[in-house]
Amino acid sequence: MESWNAVMLLMQLITTIVMILGLCAEFSGGSNELAYHYYDSSCPFVEDIVRKEMISIFEADPSAPAAFLRLLFHDCQVQGCDASILLNSKYSEMQCSKNFGIRKLEEIGRLKLILEVACPRQVSCADIIALAARDSVLFSGGPFIQIPLGRKDSTSCSSLQADAYLPSTTINVDQLLHIFNAKGMDLQESVAILGGHTLGAGHCTNIVDRLYKTNLTDQMDPKFQLALKIGCPSKTLINNLTFIPNDMTPTIFDNQYYRDIVMGKGLFDIDSNIARDSRTMTIVNQFAIDEEYFFQAFSSAFVKLSSANVLTGNRGEVRLQCDQVNHLH
Numbered sequence: 001m002e003s004w005n006a007v008m009l010l011m012q013l014i015t016t017i018v019m020i021l022g023l024c025a026e027f028s029g030g031s032n033e034l035a036y037h038y039y040d041s042s043c044p045f046v047e048d049i050v051r052k053e054m055i056s057i058f059e060a061d062p063s064a065p066a067a068f069l070r071l072l073f074h075d076c077q078v079q080g081c082d083a084s085i086l087l088n089s090k091y092s093e094m095q096c097s098k099n100f101g102i103r104k105l106e107e108i109g110r111l112k113l114i115l116e117v118a119c120p121r122q123v124s125c126a127d128i129i130a131l132a133a134r135d136s137v138l139f140s141g142g143p144f145i146q147i148p149l150g151r152k153d154s155t156s157c158s159s160l161q162a163d164a165y166l167p168s169t170t171i172n173v174d175q176l177l178h179i180f181n182a183k184g185m186d187l188q189e190s191v192a193i194l195g196g197h198t199l200g201a202g203h204c205t206n207i208v209d210r211l212y213k214t215n216l217t218d219q220m221d222p223k224f225q226l227a228l229k230i231g232c233p234s235k236t237l238i239n240n241l242t243f244i245p246n247d248m249t250p251t252i253f254d255n256q257y258y259r260d261i262v263m264g265k266g267l268f269d270i271d272s273n274i275a276r277d278s279r280t281m282t283i284v285n286q287f288a289i290d291e292e293y294f295f296q297a298f299s300s301a302f303v304k305l306s307s308a309n310v311l312t313g314n315r316g317e318v319r320l321q322c323d324q325v326n327h328l329h
């Protein structure tokens with residue numbers, strides 16, 4: 001009987017400890033999930049502050065939205081959306097050649113400084129990247145996408161991981177679907193997220209291999225091919241400087257990308273592949289004629305991309321400076 005009482009007492013003690021721990025987590029904002037009202041009490045104007053800064057960045061440089069959208073994809077693709085791409089260290093992800101052309105890291109750092117003044121130690125660099133990307137979509141004519149917040153920043157990064165997880169331009173449709181299925185996307189969302197290529201440009205260095213292949217089996221539109229050859233004359237060193245727009249309206253977030261790839265005017269292998277694969281072709285054709293449908297699928301895909309594999313609660317930290325971890329771990 002006595003031992004039974006002791007067991008009961010122990011169980012009560014454990015329940016109390018678990019409850020106290022739970023309460024602590026709640027009060028410290030340590031919820032383990034992203035939330036739509038995450039900064040309501042700790043930084044209520046975070047979205048307005050980011051939006052205001054973004055507008056002035058976009059006014060100064062119309063190519064900026066493309067940069068922020070790609071930055072989000074490349075952050076989320078390696079270790080999840082944790083601002084690992086911003087870390088400046090021996091192992092920086094930016095050393096990886098697949099991150100060639102990634103821009104505007106310093107603008108995220110500048111936004112962070114502004115937010116440190118408004119709400120010290122609250123807003124993670126990972127959330128700033130996600131907000132910058134969704135404002136980029138909106139201000140170039142795309143949908144307004146509400147995203148949950150509360151991502152924490154990583155305390156490490158690895159260029160090897162970037163090498164392993166960033167996709168190359170020659171991936172096939174199977175590999176593409178695999179990448180986005182892993183983030184919970186269905187077929188439509190996987191085709192929609194590649195619609196990010198409605199913005200921005202690709203450098204010739206990423207195009208020439210396809211363009212000057214001896215047996216170009218691609219059904220590339222001949223006039224488009226000629227235009228690409230004029231834009232990227234040969235395999236020269238200046239290929240790192242010259243570039244070609246991703247679609248015919250590279251500063252507008254629209255469904256032009258799908259209309260282009262249907263007509264054989266896709267810039268990279270993967271762009272033309274989704275227009276020809278039997279699984280993805282029908283969706284590409286639908287997006288090409290129905291922009292609203294594309295916007296809807298892109299919006300839900302964007303939430304999944306930016307929520308996949310995030311650090312929350314006590315995992316990770318809110319960096320004080322986006323390019324450095326707070327202290328050595």
Ligand code: HEM
Nearest residue numbers: 066067069070073101167168169193196200201202203206
């Ligand atoms: C999964 C397969 C993908 C591949 C292989 C791929 C590949 C590329 C390449 C090679 C470039 C050109 C980089 C340069 O030469 O400067 C590029 C640009 C771009 N990508 Fe992707 N991408 C993929 C998916 C995505 C996704 C999911 C998004 C966003 C949702 C995205 C958004 C962009 C944007 C906006 C640019 C233009 C960047 C700029 O102008 O600065 N890409 N992509």
Ligand SMILES: [Ca+2]
Nearest residue numbers: 075078080084
């Ligand atoms: Ca990352």
Ligand SMILES: [Ca+2]
Nearest residue numbers: 198249252254
């Ligand atoms: Ca466009």
